[in-house]
Amino acid sequence: MALEYRLFSQIDLADPFFDSLKNDYKEFTEWFNKKAAQGECTYVFYSDNGCLDGFLYLKTEDEAVSDVVPILPAHMRIKVGTFKINAHGTKLGERFLKKVFDHALDRQINEIYVTIFDHHQSLINLFGSYGFQLVAHKTTPNGREGVYLRRVRHTPYVDPMQSYPLxxxxxxxxxxxxxxxxxxxxxxxxxxxxxxxxxxxxxxxxxxxxxxxxxxxxxxxxxxxxxxxxxxxxxxxxxxxxxxxxxxxxxxxxxxxxxxxxxxxxxxxxxxxxxxxxxxxxxxxxxxxxxxxxxxxxxxxxxxxxxxxxxxxxxxxxxxxxxxxxxxxxxxxxxxxxxxxxxxxxxxxxxx
Structure with a gap:
C-alpha cells in the first residue's frame, strides 16, 4: 500500500494503532480532534490488509522552542510532531524519514527536530542513525522526553547515512x-x-x-x-x-x-x-x-x-x-x- 496524505478527519481515532500514543500523551485525543477541526492533514500508511501501520505529522515552526532545556533559539524548523510505525520487518521507518527530509528540502529549511521518550529506544536508534543528536530535554506531566536535532546543511560531512542527503x-x-x-x-x-x-x-x-x-x-x-x-x-x-x-x-x-x-x-x-x-x-x-x-x-x-x-x-x-x-x-x-x-x-x- 502507499503512503498517503490524508485529512485528520478521514482517520479513525478509535483504531487500536493510536492506543500507545494515547498512553504516552494524555492530551493526544484532544490534540487529534483539534487538528481534525482545523482541516489539517498528516501522512498515514495502511498495510495490504487495510490496517493502519504508520502515522507521521510534520509542522513548520519559526519561533524559539521554549518548553525544552536548554531552549532552542528562534529558527525555521521542521518539527516531527508525531511519528509512529508498526514495524513488520519492513523499511517503513526509513520511508517516513525520507518524507521528513523531503519536506525540509522542499521548504529550504535547515533544521529538523523530534521529541522522543527514552523508552522508545528503537525510534531513538532510527533517528540517530541519520544524524539526529540529543540537544535538550522536555519535561511535561507525561514524563521526560529527549529532544533530537538534525541540521541538513552547513554541517561537517560524516558519512552517507549520518549526513544524508548531503x-x-x-x-x-x-x-x-x-x-x-x-x-x-x-x-x-x-x-x-x-x-x-x-x-x-x-x-x-x-x-x-x-x-x-x-x-x-x-x-x-x-x-x-x-x-x-x-x-x-x-x-x-x-x-x-x-x-x-x-x-x-x-x-x-x-x-x-x-x-x-x-x-x-x-x-x-x-x-x-x-x-x-x-x-x-x-x-x-x-x-x-x-x-x-x-x-x-x-x-x-x-x-x-x-x-x-x-x-x-x-x-x-x-x-x-x-x-x-x-x-x-x-x-x-x-x-x-x-x-x-x-x-x-x-x-x-x-x-x-
Missing part, C-alpha cells in the same frame, strides 16, 4: 550511471518524467525509500566505492530523439559495492537485496541463476533534480563527451556541480 565531492570521483526507463521508474519514483508539483504531498510508490539496491552488468561498476556520488541518467524511452528524451534525473551516493560471487548462497543474496531492491523475488532468483548481472550496488537516493538536463545539455553545457558510451561515465566535480545547477537543486547540498 553529497560529498571531496574524496571520490563522481560518475554518471545509465538506467533504462523500466528500471529507472521502479527504482526512483520521485524522478519520473512527469510534472509533479505535488511530489512532496502525493508519493507514493512502495519504492520510495532512502536506500536502493541495483544490479547491473556495466563494465567498471566495481569502481563505485562507498561515498562515490553518482548522477542517474535515464536513457531514452524512444518516444522522441534521444538528445531530448535521455535525461539526468537524480544525484545519489554509493554505500556499498559487491560482486555477485561474494555471496555464499542464494539465500544470502536474497536477504541482502530483498529489503531495498525493487526487483521481484522471481527476478532476483533469475538474476542469481543466470549470473547475468554480476555487479550489485547499494546506494542512497539523495536528491531528485527539479529540472532534468537533457543529453543535449549534458554534452553541450556540461561537457560530457558524446563519443563515449554513456553507460558509466566518470565526471569531474565541476561537471557534477554544473548538473546540479542545471537541475535547479540547492547547491548547499553538495559538499566540496
Amino acid at each position: 553529497v560529498n565531492l571531496a574524496s571520490s570521483t563522481p560518475y554518471m550511471l545509465a538506467l533504462m526507463p523500466e528500471w529507472h521508474t521502479r527504482l526512483l519514483p520521485d524522478s519520473m518524467l512527469v510534472n509533479e508539483n505535488a511530489r512532496i504531498i502525493q508519493d507514493v510508490s512502495h519504492t520510495n525509500s532512502i536506500h536502493k539496491v541495483y544490479l547491473g552488468a556495466i563494465p567498471g561498476m566495481n569502481r563505485l566505492t562507498p561515498g562515490t556520488p553518482i548522477v542517474i541518467y535515464r536513457t531514452t524511452d524512444n518516444q522522441g530523439p534521444a538528445e531530448y528524451r535521455s535525461v539526468a534525473t537524480s544525484i545519489c551516493v554509493i554505500e556499498e559495492y559487491r560482486h555477485l560471487s561474494s555471496f555464499q548462497s542464494k539465500d544470502e543474496f536474497l536477504r541482502y537485496c530483498g529489503p531495498y531492491s525493487v526487483f521481484t523475488e522471481p527476478e532476483l532468483n533469475d538474476f542469481w541463476d543466470r549470473r547475468r548481472y554480476p555487479h550489485v550496488i547499494r546506494f542512497s537516493y539523495n536528491v531528485a533534480l527539479n529540472r532534468r538536463p537533457t543529453r543535449q545539455q549534458l554534452a553541450d553545457e556540461v561537457g560530457i563527451d558524446r563519443t563515449l558510451r554513456w553507460s558509466l561515465v566518470p565526471l569531474t566535480p565541476a561537471q557534477l556541480l554544473n548538473i546540479a545547477r542545471l537541475g535547479q537543486i540547492d547547491e548547499s547540498l553538495i559538499v566540496y
Whole structure:
C-alpha cells in the first residue's frame, strides 16, 4: 500500500494503532480532534490488509522552542510532531524519514527536530542513525522526553547515512550511471518524467525509500566505492530523439559495492537485496541463476533534480563527451556541480 496524505478527519481515532500514543500523551485525543477541526492533514500508511501501520505529522515552526532545556533559539524548523510505525520487518521507518527530509528540502529549511521518550529506544536508534543528536530535554506531566536535532546543511560531512542527503565531492570521483526507463521508474519514483508539483504531498510508490539496491552488468561498476556520488541518467524511452528524451534525473551516493560471487548462497543474496531492491523475488532468483548481472550496488537516493538536463545539455553545457558510451561515465566535480545547477537543486547540498 502507499503512503498517503490524508485529512485528520478521514482517520479513525478509535483504531487500536493510536492506543500507545494515547498512553504516552494524555492530551493526544484532544490534540487529534483539534487538528481534525482545523482541516489539517498528516501522512498515514495502511498495510495490504487495510490496517493502519504508520502515522507521521510534520509542522513548520519559526519561533524559539521554549518548553525544552536548554531552549532552542528562534529558527525555521521542521518539527516531527508525531511519528509512529508498526514495524513488520519492513523499511517503513526509513520511508517516513525520507518524507521528513523531503519536506525540509522542499521548504529550504535547515533544521529538523523530534521529541522522543527514552523508552522508545528503537525510534531513538532510527533517528540517530541519520544524524539526529540529543540537544535538550522536555519535561511535561507525561514524563521526560529527549529532544533530537538534525541540521541538513552547513554541517561537517560524516558519512552517507549520518549526513544524508548531503553529497560529498571531496574524496571520490563522481560518475554518471545509465538506467533504462523500466528500471529507472521502479527504482526512483520521485524522478519520473512527469510534472509533479505535488511530489512532496502525493508519493507514493512502495519504492520510495532512502536506500536502493541495483544490479547491473556495466563494465567498471566495481569502481563505485562507498561515498562515490553518482548522477542517474535515464536513457531514452524512444518516444522522441534521444538528445531530448535521455535525461539526468537524480544525484545519489554509493554505500556499498559487491560482486555477485561474494555471496555464499542464494539465500544470502536474497536477504541482502530483498529489503531495498525493487526487483521481484522471481527476478532476483533469475538474476542469481543466470549470473547475468554480476555487479550489485547499494546506494542512497539523495536528491531528485527539479529540472532534468537533457543529453543535449549534458554534452553541450556540461561537457560530457558524446563519443563515449554513456553507460558509466566518470565526471569531474565541476561537471557534477554544473548538473546540479542545471537541475535547479540547492547547491548547499553538495559538499566540496
